[in-house]
Amino acid sequence: MDPLLSEWLNLIVRWFHVIAGIMWIGSSLFFIWLENHLVKGPDAKPGEEGEVMMVHGGGYWHVVKRKLQPGALPEPLHWFMWEAYATWLSGFSLLMVVYYLGGKAFLVDPAIADISGAVAIAIGIGSLVVSWLFYDTLWASPLGEKTKLSASLTALYLLGITYVLTHVFTGRAAYIHVGAIIGTMMVGNVWARIIPGQRKIVAAVKAGLAYDPAPGLKARMRSRHNNYFTYPVVFIMISNHFPSTYGNEWNWVILGVLMVAAALVKHFMNISETFKAWLPASLATGAAAVLAMYIITAPRPPAAGAATANIAAGSHGAMVSHATVTPVHFAEAQAIIKQRCTTCHAAKPTDDTFTVAPAGMRLDTPELIQANAGRIKMQAVDTKTMPFANKTGITEAERQTLGRWIDSGAKLD
Ligand code: HEC
Known part of the structure; x- marks a missing residue:
């Protein structure tokens, strides 16, 4: 459509x-x-289950809950179903x-x-x-x-x-x-x-x-x-x-x-x-x-398998904790985003389904990438909900590289 x-x-x-x-x-x-909140007072009539007094919108409301007497159907009677x-x-x-x-x-x-x-x-x-x-x-x-x-x-x-x-x-x-x-x-x-x-x-x-x-x-x-x-x-x-x-x-x-x-x-x-x-x-x-x-839901450091994949993919060092994060250059992160994200997240997406940037999220300039670093981490590293249905085939190693770029301060050098 x-x-x-x-x-x-x-x-x-x-x-x-x-x-x-x-x-x-x-x-x-x-x-x-x-x-x-129904209250049944001593002067309740037969068939009455209780009443509530309320004040709202400049007036008092008196609601009585009661059984209907045979033959006495009030008009109009309001029903609640169309909502x-x-x-x-x-x-x-x-x-x-x-x-x-x-x-x-x-x-x-x-x-x-x-x-x-x-x-x-x-x-x-x-x-x-x-x-x-x-x-x-x-x-x-x-x-x-x-x-x-x-x-x-x-x-x-x-x-x-x-x-x-x-x-x-x-x-x-x-x-x-x-x-x-x-x-x-x-x-x-x-x-x-x-x-x-x-x-x-x-x-x-x-x-x-x-x-x-x-x-x-x-x-x-x-x-x-x-x-x-x-x-x-x-x-x-x-x-x-x-x-x-x-x-x-x-x-x-x-x-x-x-x-x-x-x-x-x-x-x-x-x-x-x-x-x-x-x-x-x-x-x-x-x-x-x-x-x-x-x-x-707190992100955990990647499992041993992912760390090996990192090394195999040519990235340096296994992720252990924040303190030992090896810095990643922006160019490396940008290359991944260009290949895996901007088919959808750009001013003019090339994806066949998403022809306007989904959720208004554009990642086609360095400044936009930096400004959205936190959301990128949440979507593509911590939860892996992006790329959408992994349509662009991002690898686990690339996710970790993005994560390390963001963890080391998401700098544009
Ligand atoms: C095939 C298209 C497609 C690709 C490729 C893609 N995304 Fe998305 N992205 C979407 C769609 C669709 C949404 C909107 C989801 C929604 O409505 O919640 C979205 C939403 C987002 C959002 C915004 C979520 C929010 O906070 O509202 C972020 C951030 C995001 N994507 C990051 C990325 C990153 C990072 C990549 C690359 C690793 C990527 N996306 C690749 C389609 C894509």
Whole structure:
């Protein structure tokens, strides 16, 4: 596709997606908050579960949660579903614009799995369908009554699919697909369970019949799941900015830990509204997980194999630590960047897919190379997420040479 057209499509769809997502997640967090702040006074009428008083936007809001009396359906009655549907539809469109229309460029790294674009797309879409079927069948079955067991199975499944996807896709495509899987579960909950459950209740009320509370309770359980999914999914949606997570060789473990930590933080926050003491525990859990991942993602000196490759490639000395870094001349670093990076990262790229400098990152002058040294190190040395899918075939020795140039001060001599 024409790169300018693709960029604008991306922009419009992403903009829409973020707004829809804010409306959906925002209202769902707000309803959980309401639920947790209901107060049932002594003068509560029959059928009332509680009320909340709020002040916002220059007025007082009085919200009462109550059961509907048969035959008395209020008009208009507001439903919340289009936020969810719009988020999914725009999210799936974005997946197509960014990952599927571009063929395999963003999806496949031959060093991870040498698959065709069509196979990759089939795996991507298939993973959404299979995951929803697994999750929905599990929770609709008798096993779904055993909440702890089913929650553990769901968590294990998500970790498993993360492992599989990080072994067939590039790290960032794998992460986004895990996000899309969870997002699909959330929207599936709204579409197939929550809204139909509520429709049954509303239909019964309208017909003046006493209603069966079971579908309502099931809908509420799926709502709770969505509540726990929100924090993990929001991290995944912004994870593309963090190559130290998706670009790490343990990327599936990192994502697993962050997902569990985010869900736990949500859990502590949910219960902290009634048990205030849990708030420090929630912050401590999140902080501990992030600190652990910070340590895990710290770059390590290259293994013995890489050092040998260095010597074989004519570079001097093995890397042991910062103190013994052998300086590399700029000319050496520049030659590598010219060969391996500027096919994409230049004012006029020569790459067949990327015809404008990706992420606005140009590396075609010495000053630009120097100014971006830190980002070059992160992308091409520490995480190896660049060159993109290693399209230009950079070698490990060249990565280490770039790293040494940057470690010794990224000077232009
Ligand atoms: C085949 C094309 C291609 C090649 C070759 C390539 N890159 Fe990239 N690069 C990309 C794309 C695409 C992105 C944008 C990724 C994104 O949207 O996050 C990018 C983004 C970047 C970024 C910016 C990430 C950020 O902070 O937003 C840096 C830095 C980078 N590349 C460095 C390099 C270096 C260094 C090399 C050579 C060793 C290289 N790239 C080779 C395609 C390429």
